[in-house]
Amino acid sequence: MTHDETDPIAASGVRRQSQVEIEFRNATKRYPGQEAPAISNLSFTIPAGVICCLVGPSGGGKTTTMMLVNRLIDLTDGDILIGGASVRSANTTELRRAIGYVIQQIGLFPHMTIAGNIAVVPKLLGWPRARIRERVLELLNLVQLDRSYAGRYPAQLSGGQQQRIGLARALAVDPPLMLMDEPFGALDPITRSALQDEFLKLQERINKTVIFVTHDIDEAIKMGDRIAVLREGGILAQFGTADDLLAHPVDDYVADFVGADRGLKRLSLRRMRDIVHPDPSLEAKPNVPTISADASLRVGLSRLFTTDASAVRVTENDGTTLGAVTLDELREAVAAHRRTDGAP
Ligand SMILES: Nc1ncnc2c1ncn2[C@@H]1O[C@H](COP(=O)(O)OP(=O)(O)O)[C@@H](O)[C@H]1O
Ligand SMILES: [Mg+2]
Incomplete structure (x- = not known):
């Protein structure tokens, strides 16, 4: 891919790099009218090019954390640095375009073809038609769907295929950072496992920095180069590799979270x-x-x-x-x- 003046990453103030580090620095979010913060003083650094799984209980602040990164919501306190640049000073529109976002609900536009769905951001950026067409085919290939899917509509695809399209759309402008919020959560176990495997294989080629939300510790162990465990109230319980968490959980909460069979789980690593x-x-x-x-x-x-x-x-x-x-x-x-x- 070539990058030019229609490159949203450059325009967003996030430095154009194939990989970016992400640093949470006392990141805190208090929703209006809520007494307790949804996330509280989150501090950890995700090295460039790794998948960091964010796990925790429902309501633990995982989605909030993601939306703070691409500024769908604003921080109350603290900061998040993407490749050293604060999200606070970024242009929000450009920032959102510069970050791939995949969600459980997929959110494809039903009245648009698959090609149209994948091409949403490139079109917004005014890429020439030929370049868009080329990129759509490249992305279909990347997510292992035949190019004949380009002209179909979302309703004609299975859940797993739709999620592949969601992934292709998020990758369209080749963002260095991907946010994936329970991306495979709604899929049946077999499709889910296949997509996990495919994404890990894909990641070996694309080397994105990925924040991957899941409430499933086994998915986190499988997918995460790093794992951030949140507890109730959006407080960081532990941050480390799967092996760190399984071998040395810092407290009973993390030990319970990773499971009583953590010795066996560690064998799976x-x-x-x-x-x-x-x-x-x-x-x-x-x-x-x-x-x-x-x-x-x-x-x-x-x-x-x-x-x-x-x-x-x-x-x-x-x-x-x-x-x-x-x-x-x-x-x-x-x-x-x-x-x-x-x-x-
Ligand atoms: N727009 C909002 N206004 C007020 N409270 C919210 C809003 N969105 C989420 N919350 C609250 O913030 C907390 C964290 O929510 P969320 O980030 O969605 O958790 P998770 O994704 O881990 O399930 C929850 O207590 C939730 O009720
Ligand atoms: Mg959530």
Whole structure:
């Protein structure tokens, strides 16, 4: 893509960068007429190019936090810096166009075609028609929909397909920052899981800074390079990687939130390839169950429990054997963090 004077990011005062850091600095929002703030003194920094999941209870201030970033609402106190620039001094119209926004309700315009929906912001910016057309096709390809969808209407698409269009629309002008508010929350579990996988794959290519709201801790663990846990009243309970939260929850609230099975969840963060070792004796054991090197330790453990084997063969994607992992080694992986942090 080329960027020119119709580039909203440059126009918004957010510096044109392929990636931006976002810093919350004592961000506080009190709605008029409400006694308690919806979010209170939020301070944390999301490094550029990572997905930060924002989790917390319903009414915990997640949507409020998102709307403060693109200034659909204004801060009461504190600041939010995008690539070092305060949202307070940004031009709000330009800022909103410069930030991709995906919401659970999708919000496609029903009377507009898919192409029209995707092209909303480029049209507002006066891009030439040929460039818009090219970008629409590029985006359909990016979200894995055939170009024949361009002429259809939203009602002719499934929920999952509509959400793909919502994502394509948010990516239209290639914003460095994406806000995703429970984007997959309304989808059935299978579609949801597929879209999660697709988005993670896409993110490897597009490397956006993403704030991803969910109330589902498992989705946060899967999607988030960082996780910010909010508690009632929009107060930050903990900010860290999934492994930080699972291994060292700061208090009972976070420990409850991540779940009593956090030891097992932590196993899902590690791959079989992380602990596999060469085992020449596998040659003589053709019946040992086989598992991919990219499978999690949790899946490996499950495989051992559902077969009678005491070890699994770990293979590379091309089928070559890397070695074995035994039940004892998996137990040790659990025990290793039980020793350091007392996780169940
Ligand atoms: N426009 C508003 N006016 C007054 N209170 C609001 C408004 N929007 C949200 N709230 C309140 O702010 C709190 C946080 O809401 P919200 O950010 O939507 O939470 P979440 O997205 O985590 O469910 C809730 O108590 C909610 O009732
Ligand atoms: Mg919400």
